[in-house]
Amino acid sequence: MIVEVDARSGFCFGVVKAIETAERLLADAHELYCIGDIVHNGQEVDRLRQLGMSVVDTDSLPQLAGKHVLIRAHGEPPSTYALAQTHGVMLTDATCPVVLRLQQRVKHAWEHIRNQGGTVIIYGKKGHAEVIGIVGQTQGEAVVVEQPADLHGIALNAPLELFSQTTMEPQQYQQLANVLRTMLPPDAQLTVHDTICRQVANRRSELAQFAAMHDVLIFVGGRKSSNAKTLFTTCQQTNSRSHFVASPSDLQPNWFANAQRVGVCGATSTPQWLMEAVAKRVHEL
Template identity: 30%
Template sequence: MKIQLAEHYGLCFGVRDAIAQAERLAAQGPLTILGELVHNPVVRERLAQRGVREGVLNDESAPTAQVMITAHGASERKRAEWRGAGFGVADGTCPLVRHAHGQLGLLVSLGYFPVVIGKRGHVEVAGLTGDFPDAFVVENADDISQLPLYERYGVISQTTQPVEKVRGLVEAIRAARPGSEVRFSDTVCQPTKNRQRALRKLLAECDTIVVVGGRNSNNTAQLVTAASAAGLTVFHIERAEELEPAWFSTAEKVGLTAGTSTLKETVAAVHERLKEIAASLTPATA
C-alpha cells in the first residue's frame, strides 16, 4: 500500500492566524470566542486547555469582558450589538472572508440584489447576509426557482464552496433569469481552490482517500463529497486514533488530505499511522 500526501492540505493562513490571535489574547486575559474558532475538535480542546471559553455569537452574553469573532466573520450589525452590550470585540475574521463581505457590500451599493452561494445557516453565510436582510442564499440548483425577480443580481460565494459548483450555479441563475444582469464576484478563497485542485490530482491517482478534519467543517465535508462522487473509497477522520487497519486491506494507493481547519501536526500523525498500517499489511518475503 502506497501513501500519497496532497500537494495542498490542512491549515490555511486564515485559521492559523485566528488561532495565534486567540492564544495571544488568552495570554493577556480571560477570553470568550463567539462560536467555534474553527470547526476542529483538536484545536478547540487546545484552546480550552488555555482557559479560552466558547460563547454564542447570537447571544450577547459572555463570561468574559473580552470576546473574539471567529475566522468565519460576522455582520457589522452583530459586532455593533456586542459592542453596545459593553464587550471588547476582537476580530479574528480571515481577510478573505472580509474580502467576500466587501464584494457583497460593493455589489449592493451598485444596485445589485445580493445573492450568496453557500450553505444556508453556516456561520460564514449568516455573517455575509446579516447586514442585508433581503439577501438570497443559493445552496443548490433547486433554490434558484425561488429567487425573487430583479433586474440585477450581485452574486458572491461562501469562501469554502467548490469553485466548479459555484460557477455552475451562477450559470444556472443566468439561465433562469435571462432578462436580468447577473454579476458574479468569485470569492472562493485561494487556499480552498488549492486544496480542491490537489484533491483532484489524488483522485486521479489513488483508489482510497483519507480526509482529516472536523465532522462539522464545511470545507472538509466538500473534500469528502468530491472524493465520494469520484467513486473512491473515502474515510473521514478527525484524528489518527480513528484509523482501522482493516479499512486498507485491499487498498493499493491511499491519498491523504485535510480541510483548512486541520492542524499540520494532526495530519502528520495520521500520515505516520498510515505508514505503520502499510508496513503491517506488506506481505513478508520468504
C-alpha cells in the same frame, strides 16, 4: 507500506491567523471567549480550551462585559459588533481578510441596487456562520441559495448580484450561475462575482493529484466542516479507497488490505499535528 502526509494540506492562512491571534491573547490573559468554534475541528478547539479559551454564542455577549472576545475567521454580521459595543465587550476581530473583502463587496452591491428593487444572491450553506455574516451586510435582505431550485421566486426583472460563500465548489457555482442566466429575461442585469477563496479552489486540484498517487487515502477533517466535506468529495472522485476520519480512533484495519502507499491529507481546518497522529496510527495498524 509507505504512509505519507500531504505537505499542502492543513490550515489555510485565515485559520492560522485566527489561531495565532487566540494564542497571543491567551498568553497575555489566560482567558478568552470565541464566538463559535474557532475552526471546525474538535481536537483543535479542545487544545485551545485547555489554554483558557471558551466557546460562546452571540446571545452570551451581554454577560461578557470587560472580557476579551474573539471573532473567528468566518466573520460576523454588523449586529454582533453593535451588541458587543453596547455591553462593553473587548472584541478582537480575526475575520479572514478574504471574508472581510467579500462582506465589503456584498454591502457595496446591496447599497447600489436596493433602491432599484434588486436582489443580492448568496450561493452558500444556509445557517453557516460565514453566510450569516455576509447576509448581515444587507440587513438580512440577501437571498441564500444552496441549489438551482432555490432561485425560483427571485424577482428577475431587477438588478441581480450573485456572490458565493468562500468555500463553495467552483464548478457547482458556475453551474448555478448558468442556470440563473437561462432564467433571465432579455434585458436583465446580472453580475456574477468570483468570490471563492483561492486557497480552497487550488487545494482541490492539489488534493486530486495526491489522491491519485496513493492506493488508500485517509482524509482527516471535522464533521461540521463544510470545506472538509467538499474536499473529501474530490478525493472520493479520484480515489475510491478514500476514507473520512475525525481522529486516529476512526481508522479501521481492513481499509489497508494490500495497500502499499497510504496518503493522509485534510481540509483547510485540519491541524498538521492531527494528520501526523493519524499517520502514526496507520503505521501501528
